[in-house]
Amino acid sequence: MTRFFHVSxxxxxxxxxxxxxxFGAxxxxxxxxxxxMTGDLTMQARAREFSAAAKWLQGLGRPVTVEVGNHDLPYFNLWARFVTPYKRYRALEQMIEKPLDVKGVAVVPLKTTARFQWRLNWSKGYVSTRALQESLALVEAVPTGGLVFVACHHPLVEGGTVATSQTRRGAEALDALAQAGADAVLTGHVHDPFDIExxxxxxxVRLIGAGTLSERVRAKPPSFNEIxxxxxxxxxRARFMGEGSVSL
Known part of the structure; x- marks a missing residue:
């Protein structure tokens, strides 16, 4: 048996x-x-927020992979957003978009954030051709018989939650990843857990969304997923603070 904690x-x-x-306990x-960890470690991509996030993740003492969320890109500092968007991630460099292979389960990263989009709301998801090709190469390299979990920040298609991702090229990416052999796509962004086929x-393919450990809750209280x-x-299983849980 293998267990993953999926947090976002x-x-x-x-x-x-x-x-x-x-969660740490x-x-x-x-x-x-x-x-x-499927993204939005920080609220405004400030250095002190990344410092606190790095200390927390390193203190967990377990193998960790971290996806970049839309809140992890500088929003108000346009120079930093376009020229050095990941500078403040340096303390987390070894965890960012890190493929994992754990007891026959491959965890493959997929980038769904963008520095710029041709729409007003840059918080929504976007899958570039380059990002998809990089993830497909990793999926296709997994030995036959192993499970493949793709980890990204934005749901590729909507999961029936109050919040939405509106991920451009998400459905196309999902089809390609599934055809290549992906068994599940793990995401965050919407702050409520779900697990749908x-x-x-x-x-x-299973689409699995994690809730939030922030004050910015929506329909459900703070939670993480146990897979x-x-x-x-x-x-x-979605595990809610206070130790309630629901099989998804």
Whole structure:
């Protein structure tokens, strides 16, 4: 059996201190095989927010992969956004978009953020040709018989939550990833958990969204997902602060 803790949208700067302490305690006590963080570590991509996020993630003591969220790109400092958007990530460099291979499960990163888009709301998702090709190459390199989880910030298609991702080229990317062999796509952004099946690329793919550990809750309280893998099967349980849980 393999267990992953899937967490997202901590938003340091607007973090829920009790929630992140609770999550850290669960990691320390239960020792998951890896932690998958699907973006929005910070609220405004400030240096002090990244410093706090790095200290927290490093303190978990488990293998971690981190995706970049839209809040992790400088918004008000346009020079930093366009020229040095990832400078403040240096303390987390070894975790950012890091592929993982854990007991026959490959975790593959996919970038869904953009420095600029031809629409007013740059917080929404976008999959570039380059980002998709890089992820497809990683998926196709996974040995036959292993599970493949793709990790990105924005849901590629909508998951029925209050908030939306409106990811451009998301459906196209999902079809290509499924055809290449992806079994699930793990995301954040919408701050509410979900686990739905979608037919894509001639296969059934699971779309799994994590909630938030920030003060910016929506329909559900702070939570993270526990994903349990047994052989070729896996299940998802949303765990809410206060130790309530729901199988998704």
């Amino acid at each position: 949208d901590v938003h340091f700067g607007r973090e829920d201190r009790a929630a992140i302490d609770w 669960r990691v320390k006590e239960e020792q998951p095989d890896a932690v998958i 979608r037919e894509a690329g001639g296969r059934t 349990t893998v047994v052989g070729a099967s896996f299940s998802t």
